Amino acid sequence: MIADLHTHTSCSDGSLAPAALLAGAQAAGIELLAVTDHDTLAAYATLAPGRHGALRLVSGVELSTRWRRRDIHVVGLNFDLDEPDLARALARQQAARVDRARRIARRLARLGVADALAGAREIAGSAHIGRPHFAEHLVRAGFVRDAAEAFRKYLGAGKPGDVRSDWMPMEEGVALLRGAGGSAVLAHPAKYRMTRTRLGALVAAFADCGGDAMEVVTGHQADAVTGQLAALAMRHGLSASCGSDFHSADQPWAALGRATPLPARCTPVWSGW
Ligand code: AMP
Ligand code: MN
Ligand code: MN
Ligand code: MN
Numbered sequence: 701m702i703a704d705l706h707t708h709t710s711c712s713d714g715s716l717a718p719a720a721l722l723a724g725a726q727a728a729g730i731e732l733l734a735v736t737d738h739d740t741l742a743a744y745a746t747l748a749p750g751r752h753g754a755l756r757l758v759s760g761v762e763l764s765t766r767w768r769r770r771d772i773h774v775v776g777l778n779f780d781l782d783e784p785d786l787a788r789a790l791a792r793q794q795a796a797r798v799d800r801a802r803r804i805a806r807r808l809a810r811l812g813v814a815d816a817l818a819g820a821r822e823i824a825g826s827a828h829i830g831r832p833h834f835a836e837h838l839v840r841a842g843f844v845r846d847a848a849e850a851f852r853k854y855l856g857a858g859k860p861g862d863v864r865s866d867w868m869p870m871e872e873g874v875a876l877l878r879g880a881g882g883s884a885v886l887a888h889p890a891k892y893r894m895t896r897t898r899l900g901a902l903v904a905a906f907a908d909c910g911g912d913a914m915e916v917v918t919g920h921q922a923d924a925v926t927g928q929l930a931a932l933a934m935r936h937g938l939s940a941s942c943g944s945d946f947h948s949a950d951q952p953w954a955a956l957g958r959a960t961p962l963p964a965r966c967t968p969v970w971s972g973w
Pocket of ligand 3: 762773887888
């Protein structure tokens, strides 16, 4: 099964419109796909879950949440897109995004970056605003060479643009997704750069509050990492998900349908659907 259960479109910080993402996924031979934009279901206004030729599309979202004062991403899969509690919570997350964008812009203004809010808004267009739009503004205004440098100098953890965000608690995100009939998946555990002890505590807390699965595979990854994450999932009774975290074609390590396969000993999150 070629599954990609973590992808972004231009409704959040991806480069492809929803229809183009679906076409790209079909071309890549993906059989099971979820679009998981940051805190929005907007892509599903034009994409219908269900069969699209050989590809099955399920609903998806990537929630920004907080756990022990860190930003943790929770992917929701195969839930009811019309569930009202989830819709209300996403509206609150969008308001938190807009508020955070204003505060990021104020911080950047103090560092001499003028009009960052207007710039990031123009780049975002109709998409929900996020730090990558600020990163692109910093590139265009000549402050940095690329997005990676923008995060390293201005937007990443501990940098001036790293303002406190009012995301929902992780436990609330899990409860909302399960309440909407979906599976709650801990996103890209290796990306949080935690110590083994802290990562173990995170996965335990995620399982304790009702989480279903964790991403054992994110994009193309080393076998040693896959093995460690598979062991962690099994130790905490979580099933396994896999996704590219695709944003755009210029990130070859996160190409559609090119994720490392899940180890055979893992229970795929979709086995219960
Ligand atoms: P936000 O949802 O606004 O907090 O922005 C987070 C997004 O920024 C992530 O989903 C990535 O797409 C992107 N991102 C995070 N860190 C980096 C980085 N170091 N370089 C480039 N993009 C990044
Ligand atoms: Mn992103
Ligand atoms: Mn993420
Ligand atoms: Mn993502």
